[in-house]
Amino acid sequence: MAEDLAITTDDLTKEYGDTTAVSDLDLAIPEGHVYGFLGPNGAGKTTTIRMLTALTEPTSGIGHVAGQPITNRQAIIPHIGYLPESPPIYDELTAREQLEYHGGLRDMDPAEIEDRIEELLNRFDLTSDADDRISTYSKGMKQKTGLIQALMHEPDVVILDEPTSGLDPRAARTVRDTVTELAAGDRTVFLSTHILPVVEKVATEVGILYDGELVAEGSPEELKDRMEAGDESTLEDIFLEVTTDDAYEADESPNDTGVGQSV
Known part of the structure; x- marks a missing residue:
């Protein structure tokens, strides 16, 4: 049975004037998978994410997330949890207030909001700081708050942009374990x-974007x-191999290694 x-x-x-940020991207990601989306700076990753979350309108092509068209933000919002690199949180609030506010925006039941807040604060070791203002938080603590916010309503699809940025090793391990769960x-x-x-530890599939195109x-x-x-090669070795100018130019003359191709 197909997944x-x-x-x-x-x-x-997605085009910006004469610049093509993302070109003819084809994705087919099954439910229950972890898709590692890689690429150097400027490859088009953030633009792709903004299209998938209906924050940016595509120039052409189509896409669906959890069965909803990416051109309909209101339809997509209930199904996704999104953590951008800079979480959308208010410094003047405490983490608890921020999460209660977010749960209300998601139309969650008040009792469910409180249960989820306590569960996730405990999971990410933020309980003791939950009633301090976010303005006093470190980058890692703000990242934890943003991640909890993305997970609160138990979305079908979770989109994470640099989720371990600023986290200590213990918190980063918690993020990895949470992704697997x-x-x-x-x-x-x-x-x-x-x-x-x-990505190598948690991803079931990997896509590598280079110059706006999916090259592997x-x-x-x-x-x-x-x-x-x-056998000793790592994902980093593969990433470096396919994100070079020489590999990219090989797309005009594909070879058996798959370099320069969407494989």
């Missing part, structure tokens, strides 16, 4: 990060096989 798809795009493209519960995680060992895709093991990488 249900949580995220799909077909020829998704979400996928085990049939939720889908779209994970964009520069920390490739995190597959599980970490499949990518190693297709790139003829040795």
